[in-house]
Structures are given as C-alpha cells and as structure tokens.
Amino acid sequence: MFTHSRGQRRRRDSEESERNHAEPGGDLEFGSYTARRQRKSPEEEERLEREHFWKIINTFTCYGSHIHERVNRAERQFLSLPKSQQNMMPNFQSNLDRIRKCADHNQEILQLIVNDCTCMFENKEYSNNGHNKPTPASTFDMDKLKSTIKQFVRDWSEEGKSEREVCYQPIINEILKYFPKDKCDPSDITILVPGAGLGRLAWEIAMHGYSCQGNEWSFFMLFSSNFVLNRIARSS
Numbered sequence: 001m002f003t004h005s006r007g008q009r010r011r012r013d014s015e016e017s018e019r020n021h022a023e024p025g026g027d028l029e030f031g032s033y034t035a036r037r038q039r040k041s042p043e044e045e046e047r048l049e050r051e052h053f054w055k056i057i058n059t060f061t062c063y064g065s066h067i068h069e070r071v072n073r074a075e076r077q078f079l080s081l082p083k084s085q086q087n088m089m090p091n092f093q094s095n096l097d098r099i100r101k102c103a104d105h106n107q108e109i110l111q112l113i114v115n116d117c118t119c120m121f122e123n124k125e126y127s128n129n130g131h132n133k134p135t136p137a138s139t140f141d142m143d144k145l146k147s148t149i150k151q152f153v154r155d156w157s158e159e160g161k162s163e164r165e166v167c168y169q170p171i172i173n174e175i176l177k178y179f180p181k182d183k184c185d186p187s188d189i190t191i192l193v194p195g196a197g198l199g200r201l202a203w204e205i206a207m208h209g210y211s212c213q214g215n216e217w218s219f220f221m222l223f224s225s226n227f228v229l230n231r232i233a234r235s236s
C-alpha cells in the first residue's frame, strides 16, 4: 500500500535533525548543508541509509529505559524535598508507578513494531550487521518516537475518533462527491495520499473501495504503519 523512495528517507528524518542542531546562520548554513549532501556517492548514501535505519530501530528499542530514567529522576527530585512538601502531593509516587507500567506496555508494542522490520520493504533488506546492543537515542529521535505514539492515538484508537472525523472526513466526503460510487467503479479510481503518516486516511479511502496508495519516507511512520496495516488483526 505504501510507496517510499530510498535515499530520501534518511535525509528526511535526519535533515530536520541537522538543521535543528545547526548554528544560527539561517540560509547560509542550510545552503552549505545542501552542498554537502549533494556530494555523497551512491555507496555513501547506501551506508548512511542503513545506519539511519538502525538508528531508528535503536530508538524504538530504548524508549522504555529512556522513560524509566526520566521517571526515576523525577522520583529522586521528589524524595529530596522536605517531608512536609512531599505530603502535599500524596499521589505523586503512585502516578510515577502508573507511568512506569504504561512505559513498559508501550515498550512491548514498540518491540512488536520493529520485529521483522528488516524485511518489510520489497526492494530492500536491512541485514543486521551486529546492531544488537541498544545505545541511548538522541532527544530529537526520542521526541519523534513520542509523537509517533501520540499519533497512534489519533489515527488508530477509539479515543481519536472525533479528531479523525474533523480532519479526515472532509477529504473522504470530497472524494465521494467527485467520484460517486453509483456513477463509477471506485476500484478504477486511483488516489494518492502524500505523506500518509500512520496510514489511517489511506486505509479509510481503500475501505470505500477506491485504489489508494500512501507514500511516506519517515522510518518512524513506515515501521508503525506497516505494523498497524499489515500485522495486527484487531482494533484498539
């Protein structure tokens, strides 16, 4: 269902990262970055893409320990307060325990998402060249993963239904208006969803019978949409 272009994927996820970490300098900095990028040989592109692929897998793998570290830090700070101040927040520690449990649950799902990712693309295999040991992920990558998790709620949970109705339904209504099912065979109508994210809109369009293709270049999105569209059998 999804198309993607090789080479561009690594640029996309890391392009923002490089720009975010660039020194102030605006266009000039971005200009020199573009020039650097164009000089890469195909072999170098290939190597960087493979590296990027494993970097994103690593981010999925170390989410749980990242959250636990943050929660432990919050707990240490809480315990360093005088008892009288701790007593003002009686639920603080039980909330932290709840967050730990949720993080463990999220980690189980994230692990399922990245299992078998190495052979999810028809035109490319990312063999595991010893990329086994998790290393701490960058803040940038971890933030992207957290927003991917939030996007799951909007796109694929019952709780996200009202938001989906506001953002996707108007598009679906337009498609139904321009290509009414009683006047054409919807499977003859081909629709592209550019930047399809977690694939919900593309899925909805396909459920109406239209031929739909989504394209996406972020590995965060590609891993996650592959999981939700191709590998799970029940909702929520």
Ligand SMILES: C[S@@+](CC[C@H](N)C(=O)[O-])C[C@H]1O[C@@H](n2cnc3c(N)ncnc32)[C@H](O)[C@@H]1O
Pocket: 012, 151, 194, 195, 196, 197, 198, 215, 216, 217, 218, 221
């Ligand atoms: C603002 S997000 C929207 C995602 C999705 N449509 C949604 O509503 O949740 C834009 C998406 O487009 C993807 N994207 C941006 N430029 C792209 C390109 N040139 N090719 C493929 N995907 C692209 C990004 O990775 C991102 O997932």
